[in-house]
Amino acid sequence: MRTRLLAATLTALAAVSLAACSSSGSDSGKATSAAGSPTAPAASATAPSDAATPAATTPAAPGSDPAAPTAGGGTGAPAPDAGASGAPAPSKPAPPADAGLPAKPGTDVTAKLVSALDAIDPAIVGGKPDQAMDRARNQCQSMYQFPKDKQKLADLANQRFTSADHPQGFGPDTATKINDALLATLCPPSR
Structure with missing residues (x-):
């Protein structure tokens, strides 16, 4: 007894x-x-x-070790996948914040870009090549981020490239031409 x-x-x-x-998470001990x-x-x-x-x-309480041997000689744990290495799959790293932003170009690339923009409309540069280059670099970054959204890129070009005579931008046709000129002269190839 x-x-x-x-x-x-x-x-x-x-x-x-x-x-x-x-079990885990017991703070009381x-x-x-x-x-x-x-x-x-x-x-x-x-x-x-x-x-x-x-x-x-009951020989085993809920939450007991799944790798403990069972009555049949096996374990309660599932069999590992033959192709699994045991390590978790690596996650895709996030792109850096400046992804797609080209480095400040030299005078030859700046001259080529200014020439291409002046061929579209001289008011785009408006005698301020450094300002036009900064706007162009930012537009290149947008082209990298949204490579297939032509409408969005045209809208962003209209917002970036403005002048006193064109405070709302130069219009969708001119914005598309600006984007094409940037791709030809400054922007790195899109993904």
Whole structure:
């Protein structure tokens, strides 16, 4: 009789301690049962031997180690995939904030860009080649970010390339020509 009670108590304690060891996030440091209440060895020792508790009859509590051997000799863990290396797949890194922004060009590239923009409309540069170059570099970055959205790129060119006579930009046709000139002279190839 005492042997059964002792065996049932030890089995229950083993199941509870396995569950406590395999669970994470317990800040109190106390072992808890599967129901979440603190274990009480004295209470289980006074339990009648005829009334078997579920923890005493169940060899493994919920949350037990899935890699522990089962009755069939295998483990409860799923078999690893033959092609898996065990390491998580690398995530795609985010592009840098300056992706697509060309470096400040030399005088020869600046002259080529100014010439191309002046051929479209001399008011685009308006005698301010440095300002036109800054706007062109920013437009190149937008072309890198939105390579297939021609409408958005034309809208952005209209917002960037303005003058006193054209405060709302030079229109969609001229904006498309500006984008083509930038691709031909300054912007790196899009993705």
